[in-house]
Amino acid sequence: NAGVTQTPKFRVLKTGQSMTLLCAQDMNHEYMYWYRQDPGMGLRLIHYSVGEGTTAKGEVPDGYNVSRLKKQNFLLGLESAAPSQTSVYFCASTTAYEQYFGPGTRLTVT
């Protein structure tokens, strides 16, 4: 039981490049989330999903897209990366009350 995993762990992009972050969970959770964490800002919700095939916007969705084609996977895409998207990205999946976090992806956009 690996819990929540994220790939890649680190990435450096140039402005305008695109990439996809992959989150996978093996706990059969319905709900999955993408957060970003910036210094002094805490964790902020980007997008979330309440089940396979569904997605919804969170607090800071602009510049990101997501897909949940399979229950165990939740993908976060950046179509045209900007320096403001430099951050640490955490994926999480949840039971009714507790969230389990992945190890994070550190993304730098130059």
Place this chain on the structure above:
Amino acid sequence: EDKVVQSPLSLVVHEGDTVTLNCSYEVTNFRSLLWYKQEKKAPTFLFMLTSSGIEKKSGRLSSILDKKELSSILNITATQTGDSAIYLCAVFSGGGADGLTFGKGTHLIIQP
């Protein structure tokens, strides 16, 4: 808009001291309040407090939920250098679909 405020934002104490971290919230349809510890990686779960379970304790850590004051405290007694971390407070509200609303965290530093 849901809001979670933690205080202090940072705290430096000496090993062996007792610390109290504060969290206050304004949310619709409160379901639970969670405390996490974050070192140089993902947050790790400490406690969950709900309306039916307002006090939790684990070793030197304990937490209380004050439903009337819409707040919670996290106490750490006999602090150790390994307690140095960012402590995050978060609240689940509504149907849980919106995820957690996080405070900005308290950066706790324990000096030997």
